[in-house]
Amino acid sequence: MRTVAVAAVAGVIALAGLAAPAWGAQLEASINPDEEFSPFKMTYQRTIFIEYPQGGMVADVLRGAALQIDEAVDPSHPDAAMMVDRLNAKIRGDGSAVVVSDLGVSYRILMNGLANAASLDLRVIVEGRLSNYVIVEDGSKKLVDMGWRALSLDGPVKIDGTEINIPMEVMREQYPQVYEVFAGTEAEAEVLSRPLIDADFILEQPLTNWHFLFDPTGIGEDAALYGLDESIAGKVISRWTMGESSIREGRQVELEYEATVTADQTYRVHSIQSADSAVLGAIGFGAIDVLDGVEIIGLSPNATGSGGGGGFSITIIYGMAGLAAVAGIGFFIFSNRSLKREQEGQQGIDPTRLVGLQTSSSSGGYQTNRGEAQLRDDTGYQQTRSVYEQDSPAAQPAQDDGQDAACGCAASAEMGSECDCEMQGSCLCDATCRCGSGLCREHSGSME
Numbered sequence: 152m153r154t155v156a157v158a159a160v161a162g163v164i165a166l167a168g169l170a171a172p173a174w175g176a177q178l179e180a181s182i183n184p185d186e187e188f189s190p191f192k193m194t195y196q197r198t199i200f201i202e203y204p205q206g207g208m209v210a211d212v213l214r215g216a217a218l219q220i221d222e223a224v225d226p227s228h229p230d231a232a233m234m235v236d237r238l239n240a241k242i243r244g245d246g247s248a249v250v251v252s253d254l255g256v257s258y259r260i261l262m263n264g265l266a267n268a269a270s271l272d273l274r275v276i277v278e279g280r281l282s283n284y285v286i287v288e289d290g291s292k293k294l295v296d297m298g299w300r301a302l303s304l305d306g307p308v309k310i311d312g313t314e315i316n317i318p319m320e321v322m323r324e325q326y327p328q329v330y331e332v333f334a335g336t337e338a339e340a341e342v343l344s345r346p347l348i349d350a351d352f353i354l355e356q357p358l359t360n361w362h363f364l365f366d367p368t369g370i371g372e373d374a375a376l377y378g379l380d381e382s383i384a385g386k387v388i389s390r391w392t393m394g395e396s397s398i399r400e401g402r403q404v405e406l407e408y409e410a411t412v413t414a415d416q417t418y419r420v421h422s423i424q425s426a427d428s429a430v431l432g433a434i435g436f437g438a439i440d441v442l443d444g445v446e447i448i449g450l451s452p453n454a455t456g457s458g459g460g461g462g463f464s465i466t467i468i469y470g471m472a473g474l475a476a477v478a479g480i481g482f483f484i485f486s487n488r489s490l491k492r493e494q495e496g497q498q499g500i501d502p503t504r505l506v507g508l509q510t511s512s513s514s515g516g517y518q519t520n521r522g523e524a525q526l527r528d529d530t531g532y533q534q535t536r537s538v539y540e541q542d543s544p545a546a547q548p549a550q551d552d553g554q555d556a557a558c559g560c561a562a563s564a565e566m567g568s569e570c571d572c573e574m575q576g577s578c579l580c581d582a583t584c585r586c587g588s589g590l591c592r593e594h595s596g597s598m599e
Contacts, residue, residue, distance in 0.1 A: 207416030394428025
């Protein structure tokens with residue numbers, strides 16, 4: 152049993168590596184209100200996994216399966232025309248008057264069967280044109296219908312006899328024995344009967360929740376020199392995007408559905424489909440509104456009635472930005488050089504002005520080599536002294552008036568003693584000492 156479980160896990164991991172990303176519905180459209188038609192593209196994709204770790208009849212059929220169908224039809228094909236009629240009926244049911252036409256359809260069906268699971272990948276791409284989207288036109292200002300975004304189809308959709316919309320019908324056509332196992336079960340109801348061509352969420356998400364970008368590049372005086380498409384030259388572009396998780400749109404997560412079927416063995420079926428996404432572009436500055444329950448956008452040449460670039464050409468605008476960048480670089484180079492110049496030469500006290508002084512000795516003839524460095528003189532001391540060495544009236548010695556000090560020191564001149572006034576508490580000075588006059592005056596009488 153443990154071996155079977157390990158094999159099942161390994162099979163699912165390998166299967167996940169083979170399966171293509173299961174992106175949901177993706178819409179791309181560019182609307183030009185000055186033209187009768189505008190292009191659009193819709194992509195629908197989903198992946199379905201069928202797990203059979205215990206073997207069984209489904210495993211016997213799907214192990215080693217390698218089905219691949221890649222087909223496409225142009226707008227002249229009857230089945231493509233049928234899809235156009237059904238899509239237009241859905242759009243009208245949503246309250247929009249926009250018309251879809253010239254629809255080309257391409258589709259892919261892939262089945263990959265491994266030892267313990269198989270994957271069914273479905274993808275449909277439709278490309279066509281939109282028309283009848285301008286509701287009201289007032290000079291350069293236009294109201295555009297945006298209620299057509301839910302390009303969805305219910306029920307089977309066949310192209311050249313191949314089902315492309317309902318996974319269960321794909322199983323009926325390609326693997327009828329597997330279809331019989333899942334028919335009428337929870338797997339059919341919850342997973343295999345969900346239409347692939349489903350973009351309802353793109354309409355359900357209000358445009359006010361989408362991200363909005365306004366691009367005025369086209370109105371630059373020399374925009375055409377930089378390869379701008381002629382269809383938007385001299386015009387501004389508004390773009391709305393959805394599909395990213397945000398406070399406005401909410402958390403966008405993968406859609407997963409699963410079910411378990413018990414027949415000759417137990418089988419698990421689950422599908423994975425990423426959140427829908429869309430990018431809508433329109434020529435002009437767009438403002439969102441609602442008309443009779445249908446979202447619309449009002450398009451005008453620009454947002455303020457004046458050129459977005461202030462009349463400056465692209466060369467001037469980018470040239471000014473370049474000059475600002477050069478000025479910033481020059482500032483940093485100048486600052487760096489100034490710092491280096493300040494750091495050149497000796498920093499701190501010149502070593503030639505220092506003298507060593509022994510500070511450690513001990514009894515018994517033992518002596519360490521500890522010492523300290525002191526200045527030979529006090530030249531420049533005031534420029535390097537600590538800010539904490541502030542003179543206070545109590546710490547400053549009394550000013551010697553010369554007369555009293557001379558009296559006290561002269562009394563002991565013949566003794567040749569050291570100037571030891573403060574250490575011994577008595578005025579024992581030689582003739583060259585300048586003891587504090589107050590201390591000498593106190594003891595001068597006893598030394599006469």
